[in-house]
Amino acid sequence: MVNPRFDFIRERAGYLPEQDRYLFAAPPPQYRFNVIGTGMNGQEHIKVTMLEGRATVHGVYDPNPRSIEAAKRIHAHFSPTDELVVYRSLAKAIHDPAVDGLIISTPNHTHLEVVKEAVKSGKHILLEKPMATTIADAYTILKLARDYPAVFQVGLQYRYKAVYAEAIHEALVRRSIGNIKTINLYEHRLPFLDKVNQWNKFSRYSGGTLVEKCCHYFDLMNLFAQSRPVRVYATGSMAVNFTDFEYNGQPADILDSAFVTITYQNGVRAGFNLCMFAPMFHEELVLCGDEGRLKAVENIDFLPATRPANSLEIVCGEKRPARITTPCYPVWIEQSGHSGSTYYEHISFVDSIQGKPTNAATATEGFWSIVVAVAAEQSVKTGQVVEIADLLPENPDAL
Numbered sequence: 386m387v388n389p390r391f392d393f394i395r396e397r398a399g400y401l402p403e404q405d406r407y408l409f410a411a412p413p414p415q416y417r418f419n420v421i422g423t424g425m426n427g428q429e430h431i432k433v434t435m436l437e438g439r440a441t442v443h444g445v446y447d448p449n450p451r452s453i454e455a456a457k458r459i460h461a462h463f464s465p466t467d468e469l470v471v472y473r474s475l476a477k478a479i480h481d482p483a484v485d486g487l488i489i490s491t492p493n494h495t496h497l498e499v500v501k502e503a504v505k506s507g508k509h510i511l512l513e514k515p516m517a518t519t520i521a522d523a524y525t526i527l528k529l530a531r532d533y534p535a536v537f538q539v540g541l542q543y544r545y546k547a548v549y550a551e552a553i554h555e556a557l558v559r560r561s562i563g564n565i566k567t568i569n570l571y572e573h574r575l576p577f578l579d580k581v582n583q584w585n586k587f588s589r590y591s592g593g594t595l596v597e598k599c600c601h602y603f604d605l606m607n608l609f610a611q612s613r614p615v616r617v618y619a620t621g622s623m624a625v626n627f628t629d630f631e632y633n634g635q636p637a638d639i640l641d642s643a644f645v646t647i648t649y650q651n652g653v654r655a656g657f658n659l660c661m662f663a664p665m666f667h668e669e670l671v672l673c674g675d676e677g678r679l680k681a682v683e684n685i686d687f688l689p690a691t692r693p694a695n696s697l698e699i700v701c702g703e704k705r706p707a708r709i710t711t712p713c714y715p716v717w718i719e720q721s722g723h724s725g726s727t728y729y730e731h732i733s734f735v736d737s738i739q740g741k742p743t744n745a746a747t748a749t750e751g752f753w754s755i756v757v758a759v760a761a762e763q764s765v766k767t768g769q770v771v772e773i774a775d776l777l778p779e780n781p782d783a784l
């Protein structure tokens with residue numbers, strides 16, 4: 386038997402002597418990762434690294450003592466006998482020779498400085514999205530990543546959500562709806578959560594809402610369009626959230642709602658609708674092709690009414706069978722964070738380390754998600770259409 390996975394029941398097998406474990410035997414981890422930044426998302430990376438199991442978390446670095454305490458608790462849950470190394474400096478965490486990979490999950494405005502040090506190590510790197518808060522910084526990271534001798538993966542893991550993974554397969558591999566012509570995506574969700582130093586309430590730290598949050602969706606749109614964006618127009622406002630929020634005397638300055646339209650080089654047109662004062666998490670993708678229509682929905686509304694959280698429908702008229710399905714992962718994977726997408730992102734990270742092909746987001750894809758996001762932020766501010774070529778540091782064909 387190859388790689389039997391019974392993780393959902395392994396916890397109940399703790400009473401078994403080692404020699405009696407066959408299906409429940411956990412092979413020893415082959416890689417050690419350090420997590421830089423152990424806030425909400427860094428903790429998810431610790432959990433998912435340990436769940437996935439081919440790697441373990443060796444150590445952490447974070448200047449906030451409470452983030453370190455939380456990291457220790459999660460690590461101890463999965464590995465009660467191994468002590469988590471807590472580094473005193475970023476450089477020590479990055480350059481520890483005991484470690485194979487680095488997971489960077491610090492606030493957005495710190496990514497560039499952390500990456501500059503991290504690439505000196507030659508270790509495998511998983512850098513959280515958004516790659517950076519500006520196109521200039523994202524471009525610097527892109528150049529550092531281009532000839533990097535190890536894995537350099539960007540944390541745009543929504544492509545692994547069950548509904549999007551299936552949509553990608555249907556639309557791009559099976560070509561179930563023919564040539565894609567239009568893309569619509571919307572995200573309706575709760576306001577931004579509290580963060581350490583409330584960095585996500587300020588555009589100068591996060592890049593702005595359309596960079597911080599929506600780079601995920603621009604990545605998906607770029608992927609489905611299979612083309613480069615040429616023009617962006619957006620409107621948006623701070624309609625409801627954080628209108629009276631101040632931190633250290635500074636008022637929040639982030640959008641809570643926006644409409645963004647994107648035109649791609651190949652003629653595909655895309656629209657994105659954001660609302661962050663909805664009492665739920667709801668994402669909806671609609672792709673229209675010349676042979677059919679695909680709709681993917683992920684809905685978490687905290688209501689007792691029974692309906693699937695995930696759905697995918699493909700309707701092709703008289704051309705071929707229609708399908709209405711509910712793509713999903715095992716519950717324990719979906720519950721490990723971001724509907725299971727972080728778990729599959731980690732599978733890809735380790736697979737890439739092992740030289741296997743994956744469809745994890747590259748630095749180039751991360752860069753293009755930032756380009757659309759920054760263009761949209763700029764369009765909201767100026768009220769003008771933004772030509773992507775005007776924002777780029779070099780000929781787009783070379784990027």
Ligand SMILES: NC(=O)c1ccc[n+]([C@@H]2O[C@H](COP(=O)([O-])OP(=O)(O)OC[C@H]3O[C@@H](n4cnc5c(N)ncnc54)[C@H](O)[C@@H]3O)[C@@H](O)[C@H]2O)c1
Pocket residue numbers: 421422423424425426427446447448449452475490491492493495499513514515540541542579580581582597723
């Ligand atoms: N891929 C996703 O779906 C997803 C989801 C959430 C957050 N994120 C990204 O993860 C990153 C962290 O977000 P979060 O929600 O965990 O924020 P957070 O505020 O909860 O945690 C950030 C942590 O980084 C620490 N930190 C700050 N500067 C540091 C530095 N120079 N070195 C080491 N640690 C430092 C802070 O003390 C804090 O503990 C952000 O880039 C965010 O956009 C991605």
